[in-house]
Amino acid sequence: MNQKYSLDIVNVVNDYSSWKQEASVFLKKGLQRIGPTYKKAVYKQYTDGTYRTEVQKPDWLGYMGPVLMAEEGDTVVVQLRNAASRPYSIHPHGLNYSKGNEGALYPDNTGPELKRDDSVAPGRTVIYEWSLPESHSPTSQDSNCMTRFYHSHVSPPRDINSGLIGPLIVCKKGTLDLHGDRSGDYMYALLFMVTDENFSWYLDENIRTYITNPARGLKEDEDFIESNKMHGINGFLYGNLPGLSMCQGNKIHWHLMALGNEVDMHSVHFHGQILTTLNHHTDTISLFPASGTTAEMVADTPGHWLLTCTVNDHLMAGMQALFEIKKCFPNVHKPRPHGELRQFFIAAEEEVWDYAPTVPTDRLADMFVTRGRNRIGSRYKKVRYVEYTDNTFMTKMLRSPEEQHLGILGPVLRAEEKDTIRVVFKNKASRAYTIQPHGVQYSIEQDGTLYHNELEVVTPPPAALVKPGTLHTYEWLADCLTYMYYSAVDPVKDTNSGLVGPLLVCRPGSLKKGVQKNYNKEYHLMATVFDENLSWYLDDNIKTYATVPTSVNKEEEGFVESNKMHALNGFVYRNLPGLTMCKGDKVTWHLSGLGSEADINTLYFQGNRFLYRQNRRDTISVFPHISHTVTMEPDSMGQFEVVCPTVNHYRGGMRANYTVEKCSMFQRQGEVMLHSKTYYIAAMETDWDYSPNRTWEAEMFTGQERYHLQGGFIGSRYKKVVYRQYTNDKFTKQVERTADMEHLGIMGPMIHANVGDKVKVVFKNMATRPYSIHANGVKTETPDVHQTQPGQTHTYTWYVNKNTGPTTEQEECSVSAYYSTVDVAKDLYSGLIGPLVICRRSWTRYLDENIRTHIRNPRTNLKDDETFIESNKMHAINGYVYGNVNGLNMEVGDKVYWYLMGMGNEVDIHTVHWHGHNTLSFKRLGSLRNVLIFERKAFFSMKITLN
Template structure:
């Protein structure tokens, strides 16, 4: 469905529009789009091309858009119509734009590749298409009876596609063993467009790292290289559960064109494992206590949803299937788990292998239905694949459709290989290899994390519990099967286990509900009670065994699993870790995506290990880890090179998300049909754009009598608190005054915080008014903390001037604010009509903001050509807070095992990223989240680039030399 692939160093595109709608063609990044940019009619001819008209676009690809030395030769971008981007793209107007380094390009793409394939993963929403009414008339039998607002009709038009094809219908993905394949992958769409593209049986290289699964989101672009080693018809699928079911799969064929082109057999060890699938009763809360509140799970306000038992409630215990390790192939004696493995919980045994090793897994199915083992991160013969996609299990329509596709296009027999479904009571031996070019690279930890899981029906099998960790390690990094160079090794799986999708749902209803016949499986409350937000199958602090010593080298092996809601920001309170050359305390995880991070804890105590996604935090995706003093020399004194002090208060005030609607009115050609009316219009039962909030504000001293006035270069902060700056080695003291009417505090991400006694005092103060960190956040309490490398030049003012801008992308959920009731009383014209449980009222209070402003109302984003600009990108919030921050006209650089260039950065709850830009093009440019609903809801701003004023004489020189950094 994508348009022609355009490969350029510079481009001239002649465009003719068929008569129907006016459209506009826009590339990422060289040009702008249809938005208020203060330009006159004479430069707006390209903003829309009328039916039957022709316009020639010229895109100049300067060095500022070129791949960096750490990028691959060619970068993935797209071009699309931008008159109304969500509707234009849903109608089909989009194509790949490939930008390459100079002298690396020929007619077919990168000279270094044998084949180039561009793939778009998107849930194409035909409900948004300009042609919806035409399609109803053309393809439904009784158009007059179609209700476009019907949920089932709406769902039927969400096409989970790869290049516009579903269920294996994408043609043309053919290659030979040994070919160098360059994949240009991108996502588009809405909040449902979280994609994990899994290339079965292959190892890809992406940003120098080895993997087989790639994350894609709306307007995210990835370049990956692959050299297929095994012939066969392989599956390419999105591993997000909902997308698996809805047909987001394709088939690519690897042919044995040149028989002599084969990798030599690995010369390493054969590592053998004996693993069985067994049915157990699993308890998500074995202590029966919410260890964060001390209350019983069945009566705790948040936990009772999931642990309450009754006539139509299962509670916290479920029958599940798990992987269990045995000592040998007789499967007579289980291998006991050591204390170091206690934390594994529901996970199967850890499979470890070094590069060039062979993994042999003898699998015994002791369960009552067919299961398998499908690995990530290794290579294997196609007959060893554990995924059933060429046979017909009676329960999976997905496999039936894929089978029909194979029957139509392949002469091969449809009989599935034994590896793809092992019957109950049977045994099968899998053999996988770890290729030399598939292990850790420079900058990686010694072992990279992968998963294995059952994939007869990957959705139901994993929901039932069949998943485990697999480590691919450097040569000579394992000793007696364990890692040499770490003191502790922990494996964590964060997942919302959807027990409604488990094979054992009916059995669990019969086993654990008091009135099974009265259970309504389609009831939303019943389904919600079975969504178990867990870490290793434990909730609300019940995960045991995460204990380490101060100064230990700890490797954390982290994975995600599940569906569209499984957007996780896993936060390690109290300590930081390193990954790909960066230091963090939050890692984002998605279905079938894994990471290894290394921590050397330097803070003692018991700390939270929680998912920062709001709903997941509340629903129990929380654990604790303990750092102990094990040696006296762990207590070395800390030396602080510099002290800084800030005076910050929590201040209640009125906030207007949309103080001016001019930009919105221009953008949507009037306010009558503007989507902003949903959030801004009061009518007689909505709050409107103004809300009482509580914000961090800086004061001049500890008397807190004079609020510090923000300079022009901080005007853009808007709702955010003041910048807090610190260099490495600084000790920052925050004098905090709570000027609000309820308890609040300040908690910092990414730095070492002081004595836990402060936290204890804080908890004592709040016993009468419980603290809810999420309500505090939605009420407005958040600000930027910027930590830098120490620099003497910067201290004395000799560092070259930079501009810095902090941007928070977040859906402010005012329904969760502490001030909701006050806001209803103050701002709703007719209070009697305001119903807090009304869907429209709830929607009206979801404010899709950048720095607390919507529809172009962020002020102060002004810079000059040639400036060195640091953008501090941040996101917080809930499952809807998947943001792809897109800067029109300019690319920027970010660091991830090297320096890379793009114009879109993916943000998720508790994501913080610094990117660097050198603006070159004067003008007012669009800056927005590229998620469809967020565009419509106003998550858009503009930034202005002015011509650089030339410095004149000695005065100008000195002014440029002695500036703040």
């Protein structure tokens, strides 16, 4: 069947305006501010190719284009006319197309006939034809309809921020009707995006139109730049998104998308409702840039409910909307059966909290934990949730030894599905607080978030504003899985002040006397950067702990940074107590995140792997307000680290120790390692060129080459250190890379191992500094990694047992990484990383030398120049930029396995998109095909098919 669409690209004026006071920085017009109104380019739909009658789209789409839909077997034909003022195109995600219908401009070595689709000039019309074969359709594990999108691809960042983006819904055969998935009552598509008007093609025009006398250098002014970043849902801010209305009992399909930059990591929270996505229940869904997901919701409990991104910066900047659930039919919703009533008595209490009771020896810790004339140190006034025995709030519940690891977190609230949780909350603090839960259902009167509802609420309900000295009783209905609770009078300030705790909801019959059955140990970890600059108590802490409070400048960069505590449960630099277990214990870890854009935390468990959704791993990423449960049976003894390896977080102290002890005389027989493999690998220094071929760069950015030597920049060549393989322990002859390994680029050789192998790596350090070689996910004799001095050779032995390899639910092989651990950050950025494939059966150290080598007369303070710093950040794949990766060659019909790794800092959030092809399987997060990589590993296969 053909799905035909006639689309027009037109210029419009878009208004982001809002009534909210907080919106002033973004939406208020001023002498040097554009205000709420911007010129944009958008897709509009017409009834046919005559472009006489426009198809009116629903108001909730905002500036997005119309919803395009197709089901398996369909051909999608789009006639695109460009009535705007500059060239644009249309490029789909999730559909199959030929090179002549791709709609993407880049150097692909095609001739003029196949380039006509790449860029549609103003006044021209081009017809695109795409298909939805079985290979691109939802699988049996997927929802009936999957969320994709389309956008202009002449210059994607500028085209998209100018407004050219729209939803694309792809469905299983026989499941699509005019309103999307026919099994639902309503469908909504929502785009969560920080629309950066600084990247719009129309920025200069908007300045000329809306600012009478623009100041010189206005476009470089930081406050002006920030004022043009619109944190919107479908282009609406601060609850202005219209038309999200449904009846109680309706089945709703939410198609959620994100696009944009590194900051576009979103945790989407639906208040008071439970959604199903990827066969899991949740109320909060995480999104990456250029990703989409489908969630199903049965509308429950009438009212105007908040829908928001819970990432702190996005919440404060207005990424909020309201959806209305109406009681349309009497008795449509039967009362659900109730289980046990579980009652808790919790108070909010202010106290002094020490992030580092044991002073760390790490020199990097000084800026965070050392008190000074204008530094607070490690002790802060905070507020915590504290449990009491009854509603008199006279006797505190003492924490057991097993609960000491909870640290700053509130008590664990445990319940089973269908239970009712009753929390009697007393506010013993000096300002208003609440309790807002995730993952449970409640009436609108029990919503613990204080938010402005222009439509009906005038006075905040008692649940949303519990004043000092007063009580409120909350009642919630339990669903399932690991969640959290927190105060939400001001969610950002309240949580940074300390009010957060774990909420654990289990299957019926899985709790015994309030504790999980069938597990020896239960641990809860909250990874977040507590930003004390955003605490209610910052001024109190300055007065109390800065030795000269009057010398403090709250805007000074060093002071601001010193108050960002990269913590696990409120402890930094291995101060977290109580993580002790026995070898062979069944351990469940409940992992949660909180915070802002920088808080995409990746937790790495050294020494022992865990199971997550039937996948064996040692690393998992946690979004703000997202929780995961993993299980572990530790089989390596000793003291190990659990850390966030994101560079800034690791250096800032997000590290803890856990200990595995031998508690039983009975010792299970160890696995026999049947095979031994030996690799000879050296660390060697080399000059590395990120862009040896400048053809791609020159064609894409005529006259604007980024990696050049002029203007005091280093260029594309840097001194690096790399792992390279040799034939034997003489280290005289290097192993030449074959054609299928050419793509590895800067990475070391691919090390292969099977379960049952003993891998020996004979490592020679041919560089000028100490280095090592360590792999994630393997077993070693000791947790300590030997530092190999320059000129020395050391043999590292890795054991690959059954708890290291993939499970039967995974593909045959999984990918991990090996790297140097002498200084993880500097060693990594200097180049020392490689892939380790296990199957069943920086900061560069050479920056000063590179400056001396490549810049003739470096100016003073060059290393502090922001433009110079940016020029040294290489956005690379295997150490190559701008299409320089070679060796990615295959034939039509080949089954191809891709091993993907991501490492680095907070900005290293990567979403991988293959033009024209979909993956057949993706063995990390189930069947979701938008591939998301950030400091962890992914593995999947795909079959190449071309028209």
